[in-house]
Amino acid sequence: MYDVKVERTSAPKQKPLDESKLGFGTIFTDHMLMIEYDKGQGWHDARIVPYGPIAMDPAAMCLHYGQEIFEGMKAYRGDDGSVYLFRPQENFKRLNSSCERMCIPQMDEELLLESLKMLVELDSGWIPAAKDSSLYIRPFIIATEPKLGVKSSDSYLYMVLLSPSGPYYPSGLDPVKIYVEQSYVRSVRGGTGMVKTGGNYAAALKAQDEAHEQDYSQVLWLDGVERKYIEEVGAMNMFFVLGDEVVTPALLGSILPGITRKSVIEMLRSWGMKVSERRISIDEVAEAYKNGQLKEAFGTGTAAVISPVGELKHGDLVMTINGGKIGPVSQRLYDALTAIQWGRAEDPFGWRVKVK
Amino acid sequence: MYDVKVERTSAPKQKPLDESKLGFGTIFTDHMLMIEYDKGQGWHDARIVPYGPIAMDPAAMCLHYGQEIFEGMKAYRGDDGSVYLFRPQENFKRLNSSCERMCIPQMDEELLLESLKMLVELDSGWIPAAKDSSLYIRPFIIATEPKLGVKSSDSYLYMVLLSPSGPYYPSGLDPVKIYVEQSYVRSVRGGTGMVKTGGNYAAALKAQDEAHEQDYSQVLWLDGVERKYIEEVGAMNMFFVLGDEVVTPALLGSILPGITRKSVIEMLRSWGMKVSERRISIDEVAEAYKNGQLKEAFGTGTAAVISPVGELKHGDLVMTINGGKIGPVSQRLYDALTAIQWGRAEDPFGWRVKVK
Ligand SMILES: Cc1ncc(COP(=O)(O)O)c(C=O)c1O
Ligand SMILES: Cc1ncc(COP(=O)(O)O)c(C=O)c1O
Numbered sequence: 001m002y003d004v005k006v007e008r009t010s011a012p013k014q015k016p017l018d019e020s021k022l023g024f025g026t027i028f029t030d031h032m033l034m035i036e037y038d039k040g041q042g043w044h045d046a047r048i049v050p051y052g053p054i055a056m057d058p059a060a061m062c063l064h065y066g067q068e069i070f071e072g073m074k075a076y077r078g079d080d081g082s083v084y085l086f087r088p089q090e091n092f093k094r095l096n097s098s099c100e101r102m103c104i105p106q107m108d109e110e111l112l113l114e115s116l117k118m119l120v121e122l123d124s125g126w127i128p129a130a131k132d133s134s135l136y137i138r139p140f141i142i143a144t145e146p147k148l149g150v151k152s153s154d155s156y157l158y159m160v161l162l163s164p165s166g167p168y169y170p171s172g173l174d175p176v177k178i179y180v181e182q183s184y185v186r187s188v189r190g191g192t193g194m195v196k197t198g199g200n201y202a203a204a205l206k207a208q209d210e211a212h213e214q215d216y217s218q219v220l221w222l223d224g225v226e227r228k229y230i231e232e233v234g235a236m237n238m239f240f241v242l243g244d245e246v247v248t249p250a251l252l253g254s255i256l257p258g259i260t261r262k263s264v265i266e267m268l269r270s271w272g273m274k275v276s277e278r279r280i281s282i283d284e285v286a287e288a289y290k291n292g293q294l295k296e297a298f299g300t301g302t303a304a305v306i307s308p309v310g311e312l313k314h315g316d317l318v319m320t321i322n323g324g325k326i327g328p329v330s331q332r333l334y335d336a337l338t339a340i341q342w343g344r345a346e347d348p349f350g351w352r353v354k355v356k
Numbered sequence: 357m358y359d360v361k362v363e364r365t366s367a368p369k370q371k372p373l374d375e376s377k378l379g380f381g382t383i384f385t386d387h388m389l390m391i392e393y394d395k396g397q398g399w400h401d402a403r404i405v406p407y408g409p410i411a412m413d414p415a416a417m418c419l420h421y422g423q424e425i426f427e428g429m430k431a432y433r434g435d436d437g438s439v440y441l442f443r444p445q446e447n448f449k450r451l452n453s454s455c456e457r458m459c460i461p462q463m464d465e466e467l468l469l470e471s472l473k474m475l476v477e478l479d480s481g482w483i484p485a486a487k488d489s490s491l492y493i494r495p496f497i498i499a500t501e502p503k504l505g506v507k508s509s510d511s512y513l514y515m516v517l518l519s520p521s522g523p524y525y526p527s528g529l530d531p532v533k534i535y536v537e538q539s540y541v542r543s544v545r546g547g548t549g550m551v552k553t554g555g556n557y558a559a560a561l562k563a564q565d566e567a568h569e570q571d572y573s574q575v576l577w578l579d580g581v582e583r584k585y586i587e588e589v590g591a592m593n594m595f596f597v598l599g600d601e602v603v604t605p606a607l608l609g610s611i612l613p614g615i616t617r618k619s620v621i622e623m624l625r626s627w628g629m630k631v632s633e634r635r636i637s638i639d640e641v642a643e644a645y646k647n648g649q650l651k652e653a654f655g656t657g658t659a660a661v662i663s664p665v666g667e668l669k670h671g672d673l674v675m676t677i678n679g680g681k682i683g684p685v686s687q688r689l690y691d692a693l694t695a696i697q698w699g700r701a702e703d704p705f706g707w708r709v710k711v712k
Pocket of ligand 2: 593
């Protein structure tokens, strides 16, 4: 057993009354988890405390040099009241690979899982019961040493926040409109695109803001070298159904290895479908569109699970995919994945982890 | 006049007794400056307060998505007790261009300069008098909205910290050893390399740590597309003296437009020297080395002013430059720039700003 001290709140907050108005990432539960790191001492003092502001030295390195990483996952409430996590071991493995790239000392993945279960169990009353709602889980690490020289920090803080969140698409699985980004680049091989670190998201804000102004929900990133190969979208990996082949960009160092992506690949293969992880250029997609072979396109990620793309714009070419409606592969994946996540179906892959 | 409230500390700290042991960026003065931003209200509540920790919501966006920028400059104490800043307007212009790229609302550059002068004057007793020592100034902005969705924040905090710092090279202008980085990439055109945002520095930590392990002080970054054109070094821009031409990489969107770089170009030209801002490949530098045309190489930046490169390693080729000693151009620039900064010489370019 790991030693995680628990200090319960003496002033529980009012839980949201109307679960249909939860939104995403603005409401936090009663408790949070903290583990500290100091050079020479290692990770220490795991504890659950009441949610609240932390005192931070304004010279803390995370505020200046962005040495910070995060994860994102969910806890799901089943119909019988059970609480499930979805492949949390994968998130903690990815957290450690983010640590490695960003020069942050790695953590004990069992401690991470055990302490997360304790926190989720303690605040399980906050997990919404409404359909497609869940408890969003945000583990993160920040560099806390107060020093202005650029170097790896000597102290860190790991935290987990919990946020009850509504369905990503309140009115059902709505296909999104995205366009191919032609000015900005999110990441390049040799950089940090394959890990979850703050700078990747900060770099992407400008393109995202410009997309919103034009009524697009996201941009589709191209590679930073040749500016022609498809990378990913906002917080999602991309899949294309081309004829009877499902294609997703290979993990070549500049995109995030999504856990939903991995699960989708495994699931499609278990259904006997052909899935290729390879380079795919925007020209190949446009060509397939013109030939009638672009059947579906969809993004995958923890937040939306499956997000069908109804319109993909590339310069002057506007590709309307599957008539702007969700396609059969996207729908089947969404149904199968969410059924496993919410405990409504068998779990043939062993992806679910029961909290209580 | 701008309205900047001042709350003086009631418990002034002990100033460092031994100015020769200041180091860099670990000691902070008695006060700090804060200005807040809220959507709908703009920047407001400029105030100088005692230095100390700030209360931060753990969901503050800067801790997750790296929406943060900073600047770096210095205050210098002249022999007659005068206090000078060096081209601070350039720093605030660059701060605003960082804001623009990172989707942070821009600030009034006059307010920035006036409030900085007030802070420096208040804490001017902290400016070291020892030779080559100065007061390092760190303005920065962080996104403070507590929300886990990826978007531009609706609230921000601007702060300025002051840190007395010793000479960059305690034993005099020591040429450094650097090597050409071949695995990692710092930035790519379309990304954020031309602004001062945390993520750029976080991305560079790993290469820097590996360089230190091999006893090199820094890496020389190559461009992320062709991996052959020289970019910059750590927190410095690069210059090469090739025959009688001084060459520095052009500002093509992936390197920081350094203020020392700009000053060096202007100064060299005022001396009648030929300076080219253009693309320069590592092969061209190696070729010049073999032909005996690589006379000097040096970095430029606020911290070290001029940092001569004594050894530049590229794969198996070890280039010892000017016999590992500081060259005449580097030395002349260092002497001329520091004489202006510390008020020991005329200021023909109008670069100095007197604080008191
Ligand atoms: C950049 C990026 N790509 C892809 C994903 C999808 O990853 P996952 O399926 O693990 O949520 C995310 C979200 O986590 C992301 O931030
Ligand atoms: C990445 C980078 N390049 C170059 C520089 C040099 O810029 P300046 O001369 O304005 O200090 C710095 C330091 O500010 C820097 O951080």
